[in-house]
Amino acid sequence: MLLVLGATSLYPFAYALFISLFDWNWGRSMSFIGLANYTRLLGDVEFWLIMKNTLVFATSATAIELLLGLGIAVAVDRLRFGATLVRTLLLTPLMISGIIVALMSKVMLDSFLGIVNYLLGLIGVGPSTFYGTEATAMFTIVMVDTWWQTAFVFIILLAGLQSLAAEPREAARLDGASEWRIFRHITMPQLAPLLLTVLIIRSIDTLKVFDIVFGTTGGGPGLATEVAQTLAYRTAFAYLQIGRAMAVMVLFSILVLALCALYLRLGSERRD
């Protein structure tokens, strides 16, 4: 079964690698241009800016979601009644598809028609442009992704917390240790491997972000929120430069792999 998985994952990657060496417009003409796509991209200032945006988004979103998710998981773990309901309700944002989240957020954060600006106005905070200016757009997208995906971190960490053996904590409590100390010295180390896994997974997910960028700002204003996947999509389907788009994806995959290798290194070092 792992072989099937391997085949299905390697075949598209090999295909992409192959196509990226060509200049193909998804039509009849396909000319071999070797590494030209790559040299062009790597020498393009815009490309690096876009990669930087992707990294900025991924790190901010992952960090915030991890912290919030952990905090909420710890809190919900302690609830006595209503826990199941709370858990399920907190999961609901995740159940909405990305593009709907994007569309709804656009309308809710609109300068004129948005409920959020209206409510902010009620408490005296000036209206914000959210998606409309370079300064605020990225932050807004991170915020929306946080609303959408924190539940992901939350439910995994909660499951982790609930699988932990209770004795060490009970023993420490009997010994008179404070909750915070217990958390720091007993719970966290126990959770650490799971945390690392979630960190890697969320990092990859956020690096691959698409719907909530394309569906809201389209990568703008200017290039402020353009990320790797929106660039690839645009290059492939709007410009019909399939070869170049595949090159973007290959370079991007290398970036992600490097990042993951880094994480795994850190993780194994910690374990030792």
Added chain:
Amino acid sequence: MQRHTRHVLAAVLPALGLVSTPAMAIDWQRFAGSEITVLIAEHPVANGIRELLPEFEEATGISVDVQAFAEDLYFDRMELALRATEGVADVYFLPMDSTAFTQWSAGLIQPLTPFLDDPELTAEDYGLGDFPAGFLAATQYPPGDADAEDYAIPVSFESYILFYNKEHVDAYLDGTVPATMPELIEAAATISEKSGGQVAGAVMRGIRSDTPIDTVTGIVYNAWGAEPTPLPYNVWFDGDWSKPRLTDPRIAAGLSHYAGMMKAGPPNILALDWPDASLLFQQGRAGFFIDASLFGPGFENPEESQVAGKTGYATLPPADAGGESFTGHWMWGLGIPANAAEPDAAWYFIQWMTSKSAEPRIGAMHGGAARLSTWDDAGYKAELNPDYVKVVQDSMRTSRSTVVFREGWAEYALAIVDAIHEIHGGATPEAATEALQARFLEMLNP
């Protein structure tokens, strides 16, 4: 109210024989028993087709499966369907612009001229000449060739016009509708100011994308004036792909007009795509809106719109006092993929749905009928706001196709939109268009 009327008309007209049945010289039952799939975007044309479908199926015995998707999903589906090894669609909704051109270049669509020329497949009174030549030219390939063939039949068009909120114009401008573009930009700024930020003087598509290019082109035509802009190069190139003329003062003027309108927009103008912009106008929060005519009927729907009955329509104000108004148009059509399983039955479908009898009924749902005769059809006009009808007809007289026959045009279009954003951000039109010209030359000679 509109719905009821439409249904009454749909029932009454055939009965009164006002609608001539297209079954003249051909055997409509010839392909009875075939099944076809129609791939289409969610558009009133789709609704019109669905409504007329039972009639078509009865008249021809062809059973039809309509697959409709939201526009952006549709584009992805369309591209994949055309390239499938086994055809999945027999008829498809075709954007009559560089997208179709690219598809033709890749050998993905079938010419319709063989069908049109065949007296056994096309009714005598079909009336291809009823479609404006400029409309058909958008999908006649090879472009500029004397023996070019038609690859699509237009089903809906949109021209770029000015919508204005009568209430806001009365309140802040003493009821004067601006007569030139510079006046319009000033008036929009005035509305923003006088309303204390409550109303956006104007709303436009401000998002960074290649999709506003058709509206942009319309406004640029308006600044360009009467000089011809032959296809395939259109206004952007001087008769040759190697000669872009983005620095022409008229183009610079047009781009700065667009940017000027954006400046009077809401604070988040750079995030607004067409659904957001039209929603803002529809809910009464904007004074002016320049975009596709087919937003019009939606503004007049009292259940959805806060500006029903309060919307004014006008052709684009000329660039100079005393000048003429020009604009652009864009069209959807119906075409047959090269890999279609049932091309003949597909042609019957297209013919029937675009016939003189069916078009007014479908057209009434979107207000952008492609046949000239439809615009004189009483039933069609009864569905729509009379000011709207008049303005669209006026615009059709001086409207040019926004098509540019170049593969990958979207990348160039995006560069043009970027230039507008630069002007919006404070750059001078000259500086922005010079940078744009340089960018074009770069893209043309990689």
Added chain:
Amino acid sequence: MRLQRILTLLPAYVVALAAMAVTLFPIAWILSISLKTKRDAFAIPPVWTFAPVWRNYLALWDNDAFRGAVFNSCVVTVLGVVLATLIAVPAAYALNRLRLRGKRLIAAWLLLAYMLPEFLFIIPIYVLYQAIGLYDTHLGLALIYQVHVLPFAIWMLRSFFAEVPVELEEAARIDGCGHLAVLIRVYLPMTLPGLAATAILNAIWIWNELAIALGLTFKNAQTITVAVTSFRGYASIDWGPMTAASIVAILPMILFALVAQRWIVKGLTLGAVKG
């Protein structure tokens, strides 16, 4: 004593309630749009009291394509999650406890599969599927989704399995249990919360997936997410039907999450027994 207990619980409840409020506000807003006319839906200042308009939901009920899409999504999701779980459980166990050659290689493979962006798939797999007849089928979708959900499941389960104390396994071994029995009697009960969480997340991911579903289905296996995002018209978004469809789309997932969580409760009680 009572008071002290309440005090320690209080922050937890405050956090939980705050999280709920922020989480549910936009969803309540979506719900309100689905029940209002378009005029009211976007009115600022907002229209707080209104007579609910049910026609959006009624229209969905009458919509054959939508009902079909709900069915298709259910089938694909169940298929996808079951496949992933069935394969991931033994795989995670193997990776954890057995001595296998090339563990690093497999881990890298999983990583690669998981991080491949969706666009990479559509064009090549489209061609392949059309050739082998998996285009527009439930199975075809469920299979291609494995490329994402399987690595995730294996990864997560491996983490959860790693937390099970070795002593328990050794005790079972001494009792004469083989691998399968150890798996079923020791690992599964202890990691039910993790299993449930993984299943829920995979189900949600498959349910919401758009790009691959759009590219690899046509009419037979069209999923609910494609259907929901189709409620966008030519000149405006059909907010009413779209929000109603979104709400309807959430319901099966909520149901599944509720059901899956009973496993957690079961797991907890079992865990308590093991003491």
